Amino acid sequence: MDIYLPIAEVSLDILVLLGLGAAVGFLSGVFGVGGGFLLTPLLIFIGVPPTVAVASSANQLVGASVAGVLAHWRRGNVDFKMGYVLLVGGLAGSVLGVWIFTLLKRLGQVELTISVCYVLLLGSLGIMMMIESVRALLRMHRPGATRRRLHQHTWMHGLPLKARFRRSRLYISALLPIGIGFVIGVFSAILGIGGGFIMVPAMIYMLGMPTSVVPGTSLLQIIFVAANVTVLQAYTNHTVDAVLALVLLVGGVVGARVGSRFGTRLRGEQLRFLLALLVLAVAAKLAFDMTATPADLYSIASEKG
Amino acid sequence: MSYPLTVLARGLHPVRSPFAVLSGKLASPRLLLIVALALYGAPARADGLVADLTSHLIAITTGFTGTSVVLFGATDGPGDVVVTVRGPDREMTVRRKSRVAGIWINTREVTFASVPSFYSVASSRPIADILSPATAAFYGLGVANLKPEPATPTPVVIADAFREALERTQKQAGLFADHKGKVDFLGERLFRTTITFPSNVPTGTYLVEVFLVSDKDIVSGQTTPLVVSKVGVDAEVFAFSTRQPGVYGAIAVLTAVVAGWLASLPFRGT
Numbered sequence: 001m002d003i004y005l006p007i008a009e010v011s012l013d014i015l016v017l018l019g020l021g022a023a024v025g026f027l028s029g030v031f032g033v034g035g036g037f038l039l040t041p042l043l044i045f046i047g048v049p050p051t052v053a054v055a056s057s058a059n060q061l062v063g064a065s066v067a068g069v070l071a072h073w074r075r076g077n078v079d080f081k082m083g084y085v086l087l088v089g090g091l092a093g094s095v096l097g098v099w100i101f102t103l104l105k106r107l108g109q110v111e112l113t114i115s116v117c118y119v120l121l122l123g124s125l126g127i128m129m130m131i132e133s134v135r136a137l138l139r140m141h142r143p144g145a146t147r148r149r150l151h152q153h154t155w156m157h158g159l160p161l162k163a164r165f166r167r168s169r170l171y172i173s174a175l176l177p178i179g180i181g182f183v184i185g186v187f188s189a190i191l192g193i194g195g196g197f198i199m200v201p202a203m204i205y206m207l208g209m210p211t212s213v214v215p216g217t218s219l220l221q222i223i224f225v226a227a228n229v230t231v232l233q234a235y236t237n238h239t240v241d242a243v244l245a246l247v248l249l250v251g252g253v254v255g256a257r258v259g260s261r262f263g264t265r266l267r268g269e270q271l272r273f274l275l276a277l278l279v280l281a282v283a284a285k286l287a288f289d290m291t292a293t294p295a296d297l298y299s300i301a302s303e304k305g
Numbered sequence: 306m307s308y309p310l311t312v313l314a315r316g317l318h319p320v321r322s323p324f325a326v327l328s329g330k331l332a333s334p335r336l337l338l339i340v341a342l343a344l345y346g347a348p349a350r351a352d353g354l355v356a357d358l359t360s361h362l363i364a365i366t367t368g369f370t371g372t373s374v375v376l377f378g379a380t381d382g383p384g385d386v387v388v389t390v391r392g393p394d395r396e397m398t399v400r401r402k403s404r405v406a407g408i409w410i411n412t413r414e415v416t417f418a419s420v421p422s423f424y425s426v427a428s429s430r431p432i433a434d435i436l437s438p439a440t441a442a443f444y445g446l447g448v449a450n451l452k453p454e455p456a457t458p459t460p461v462v463i464a465d466a467f468r469e470a471l472e473r474t475q476k477q478a479g480l481f482a483d484h485k486g487k488v489d490f491l492g493e494r495l496f497r498t499t500i501t502f503p504s505n506v507p508t509g510t511y512l513v514e515v516f517l518v519s520d521k522d523i524v525s526g527q528t529t530p531l532v533v534s535k536v537g538v539d540a541e542v543f544a545f546s547t548r549q550p551g552v553y554g555a556i557a558v559l560t561a562v563v564a565g566w567l568a569s570l571p572f573r574g575t
Contacts, residue, residue: 004367006546011371063565066566067566071569234554240554296474
């Protein structure tokens with residue numbers, strides 16, 4: 001059964017879209033990330049114009065993260081103060097990101113930039129996560145191994161504007177989460193991602209937040225960054241397909257519920273290892289697409305793409 | 306409007322009928338005006354050809370997956386019929402990738418000033434059999450005779466390569482088609498053909514042109530408009546997204562928030 005998407009201006013099978021939403025929702029349920037980094041490339045793959053895919057993914061992300069935050073909030077796993085500080089940086093970053101996106105669209109290099117950013121981001125993160133999770137998995141098998149020190153002082157702790165984040169049990173410079181938020185805001189606008197898969201490792205390894213409050217807090221700021229990106233994209237580029245986003249959300253809800261149930265059965269290290277594998281697979285696929293000789297060297301740029 | 310107008314072209318080409326299609330830029334604006342006025346004063350009648358569509362509106366709704374419209378008509382003498390369907394002209398940019406440091410990058414682009422967003426031809430017999438190549442080229446019949454020109458001066462070799470790529474891509478997308486369906490004669494005088502449109506049909510005002518061909522020449526022609534438009538919810542969503550982009554964005558966000566909240570409801574109590 002096909003549904004006509006008014007902004008994307010294509011008819012797509014509604015079952016495919018629901019399935020896609022469910023698959024991405026499942027992953028976000030298992031891993032606690034938004035899933036935008038998978039959704040955007042998949043939407044492009046099934047025929048949604050890249051610019052519409054990026055903007056509509058951001059829209060879908062708003063709904064998905066609201067659902068996620070509410071679930072984590074009920075378990076008391078959201079650090080609101082940290083979330084808002086991250087958000088300050090995130091909003092500024094997404095304004096810059098949408099501006100860059102518009103510029104790239106005019107230059108005709110938006111698709112390439114999206115792909116290159118994905119490969120670099122996913123590739124480096126995937127490798128880092130892979131190394132970390134493999135180490136963690138190996139440590140588990142050596143019971144006598146020494147534990148790492150819980151808290152190490154680095155240059156980051158010398159920054160001014162120190163603030164106390166009670167829920168995260170941290171006393172660090174506010175500049176740190178602002179900076180992380182900013183970088184993720186930029187990528188969020190260019191790539192149509194919430195940045196969960198960058199945010200989560202950054203919160204754990206750079207800020208040193210307790211793992212339990214990380215997904216909820218990350219999702220909290222993603223709501224606002226994604227909402228900002230959606231409005232900005234709608235305003236500047238007219239590329240937000242609300243119908244597409246809604247259909248994806250419906251599928252996503254089902255997927256997320258199944259996913260979160262599945263996720264609780266896996267150990268943290270195993271989860272991170274699987275996520276690393278997934279991230280690397282997407283990066284490899286995109287890298288292959290960029291370097292392999294295209295079937296057609298020519299492409300048509302319509303007003304929307 | 307940038308459609309080719311039906312103009313008097315007797316002096317320019319050996320045409321017996323006063324009705325011939327001439328690309329707009331070949332005729333002077335004044336000539337076009339005079340002819341246009343003359344046409345409105347005396348509608349195309351008893352020129353050997355009458356044709357109409359079963360519908361003059363293609364409505365794109367939520368369930369739209371492409372559609373077809375039947376064109377039917379009659380001639381008052383023997384001959385062949387050629388039907389062209391032309392969508393509104395658009396500026397189109399074609400980009401070519403080349404390898405830079407191992408990565409394929411868009412390195413060259415050519416913009417064509419006015420390319421029909423949709424073009425299809427149907428005829429009772431292959432055009433090559435009923436018209437000389439020169440006549441077909443003059444009337445712009447067939448994809449190869451559309452010949453869009455680059456908006457900025459471009460070397461001929463490059464323009465040709467990009468034009469060829471444009472035609473090929475549009476054909477693959479189902480937006481350009483030669484011999485898209487056949488014009489069937491029912492008896493000697495009545496004819497009909499089915500014009501099909503894919504789901505990605507561009508919106509706008511189309512022009513359906515019907516030509517009567519006899520003795521390797523076009524002896525008569527008629528033009529009928531056809532509107533392709535989004536209707537209902539989709540049309541409103543689209544219009545709203547361009548008219549009030551900020552409000553549209555805000556509503557899109559609010560809808561997603563509500564959907565997300567609703568989605569989290571079943572989790573309560575578990």
